Amino acid sequence: MSQIAEPVFDEMHPLDSIETVLKxxxxxxxxxxxxxxxLNVSSETTTYKIYFMWHEQSETVQFCCQYxxxxxxxxxxxxxxxxxxxxxxxxxxHFVIPRETLYPCFRHASLLKGLSRDSIDExxxxxxxxxxxxxxxxxxxxxxxxxxxxxxxxxLLARTSVLGSC
Numbered sequence: 001m002s003q004i005a006e007p008v009f010d011e012m013h014p015l016d017s018i019e020t021v022l023k024x025x026x027x028x029x030x031x032x033x034x035x036x037x038x039l040n041v042s043s044e045t046t047t048y049k050i051y052f053m054w055h056e057q058s059e060t061v062q063f064c065c066q067y068x069x070x071x072x073x074x075x076x077x078x079x080x081x082x083x084x085x086x087x088x089x090x091x092x093x094h095f096v097i098p099r100e101t102l103y104p105c106f107r108h109a110s111l112l113k114g115l116s117r118d119s120i121d122e123x124x125x126x127x128x129x130x131x132x133x134x135x136x137x138x139x140x141x142x143x144x145x146x147x148x149x150x151x152x153x154x155x156l157l158a159r160t161s162v163l164g165s166c
Contacts, residue, residue, distance in 0.1 A: 012117070013034065013054070014054050014061055014112055014120060015031065015034075015035070015036075015037045015052055015054055015061075017117060017120045017121055017124065018037055018052050018061075018124050019031070019037070020121055021121055021124050021125050021128070022037075022039060024125075027039055027041065028040075034054075035053060035054040035055075035056070036051070036052070036053050036054075037051070037052040038050070038051055038052075041065075041128075041132060043132060043135075043136055043139075044136075045136065045139045045140075045143075046067055046068050046069070046135075046139060047068045048065050048066060048067065048068065048132065048135060049064075049065075049066040049068065050063075050064070050065050050066075050128070050131070051063070051064040051066070052124075059111060059112050059113040060109050060110060060111050060112065061109070061110045061112060061124075062107070062108075062109050063093075063107065063108045063109070063110065063127060063131065064105050064106070064107050065105060065106040065107075065128075065131040065135055066103045066104070066105035066106075067103055067104045067105065067135065067139070067142055068103075069103070069142075069143075069146055070101060070102035070103045070146075071097060071102045071103075071104065071142070071145055071146050072102070072146065073102060075145050075146070076097065076099070076102065078145070079097055079104070079142075079145045080097060082141065082145065083095045083096070083104070086138060086141075090134070092108060092127075093106050093107060093108035093130070093131065093134065094106070094107060094108070095107075095134075095138070104142045106131045106134055106135050108127060108131070110124075110127065
């Protein structure tokens with residue numbers, strides 16, 4: 001049986017490792033307490049609120065990349081149906097719309113048990129890149145769903161992957 005790396009959590013907090021990744025990007029972040037870290041990341045279309053929350057008992061980090069605009073309450077059921085279709089094709093993470101806030105977000109829980117410090121750094125660098133890429137891919141869809149006069153054709157166009165470039 002292969003040997004699993006000893007956890008590094010006795011030596012350092014997992015969010016300290018995430019801080020290392022964020023500092024390398026020159027991103028400004030806030031450590032609200034020992035187990036939570038927040039930052040804002042701007043893209044071409046929006047500013048994302050990114051949350052990292054450590055759960056020691058399960059050795060898991062919950063990651064959330066939230067859009068900056070809520071959906072109208074009247075669009076909630078329709079948006080959930082769209083997200084269900086999106087999530088069926090997702091390999092990593094999933095989208096949710098919390099009923100309390102109505103801000104769409106990309107979420108992923110990462111089990112860190114057995115990972116080394118270096119692999120944790122690499123993992124979170126890749127997770128951040130993946131989350132922003134997925135959020136950007138569906139940004140126009142969430143923007144259209146936030147409008148009052150959403151047409152089905154507009155949604156289909158927003159969900160279509162771009163093929164090639166000009």
